[in-house]
């Protein structure tokens with residue numbers, strides 16, 4: 001009985017290694033993996049590979065950051081209380097001083113860094129409320145809110161540009177589309193609880209034996 005298994009095992013190893021070797025030969029037609037992907041995505045059995053069908057009806061905008069050009073979801077149409085100027089017809093300080101006005105944004109409280117660093121107008125442009133603002137006072141469009149985050153979270157921003165932080169939408173085939181920071185992080189309360197993976201408990205296994 002045991003010998004038979006050995007025999008089958010050897011056949012399998014031979015089969016697998018021969019396929020690996022023959023595949024390797026084909027891959028050598030390309031300089032590197034990226035060339036292979038580029039060449040194959042152009043035309044695959046007459047069908048071009050594209051992420052477009054995965055992106056579907058998500059409205060996207062194209063951005064270029066450094067050497068990376070890719071799509072991110074458009075935001076403004078997704079934000080409930082946009083345009084802000086529908087209510088913000090006066091300057092912010094005048095709005096805030098409205099007597100007996102109910103707190104308009106009662107559902108927003110900041111749990112992001114500490115309140116010495118962070119208040120509403122660290123991010124929102126008090127003079128032009130339909131925009132965000134950089135620390136130095138430059139307007140940032142709500143669609144480009146990642147430019148707000150990148151000022152303080154350089155490492156995550158660099159990773160994200162390269163596709164390492166945050167999710168690529170569905171497929172590696174071009175065009176590349178990535179979720180933007182606020183698709184995952186609530187800017188007012190961005191922290192996620194760390195989740196530990198379930199562990200395989202070797203002690204329990206020993207006890208069972």
Ligand code: HEC
Pocket residue numbers: 079081082083084085086087088092095096098101102103104105120121124129
């Ligand atoms: C439905 C009306 C309405 C809309 C829409 C609205 N606001 Fe307001 N907002 C108010 C009112 C009224 C106040 C003043 C009373 C208060 O402080 O709650 C206010 C106050 C604020 C303040 C000051 C809050 C504070 O605690 O100091 C900020 C910042 C602000 N709004 C940002 C925005 C932004 C950004 C948008 C758009 C994304 C927006 N608002 C859309 C009605 C609105």
Ligand code: HEC
Pocket residue numbers: 075079080081082105108109110112118119120121122123124132142145148182187188
């Ligand atoms: C760390 C930066 C930051 C701070 C601080 C901040 N916001 Fe925001 N806020 C944003 C960004 C970015 C968005 C857009 C998020 C998106 O695209 O969904 C937003 C969205 C909003 C909206 C629209 C939300 C909706 O779903 O309609 C309102 C209203 C708002 N902020 C008010 C405030 C108020 C009031 C404060 C202070 C109490 C505040 N924000 C503090 C970054 C900030």
Ligand code: HEC
Pocket residue numbers: 112113114117122135145146148149150151152153181182185186187190191192
């Ligand atoms: C003015 C600087 C500043 C801006 C702008 C800013 N942050 Fe932060 N953020 C901080 C600081 C400071 C902390 C708390 C210290 C830390 O944990 O790194 C923090 C904490 C966080 C955390 C939690 C880190 C943890 O330990 O879990 C996340 C996530 C985050 N920010 C995402 C964002 C996103 C997304 C944006 C853009 C909408 C943004 N931040 C904009 C300064 C900023």
Ligand code: HEC
Pocket residue numbers: 146149150153156157160165166167179180181182183184185192193194195
């Ligand atoms: C697809 C979702 C997604 C996108 C997009 C995304 N993040 Fe995150 N981010 C996460 C998750 C999940 C964590 C928590 C990781 C953990 O706790 O191990 C995280 C963690 C962080 C932290 C905490 C520190 C760390 O590295 O653990 C910061 C700061 C942060 N993100 C900033 C950003 C910024 C800035 C952007 C945009 C340039 C961004 N994120 C885009 C999902 C995302």
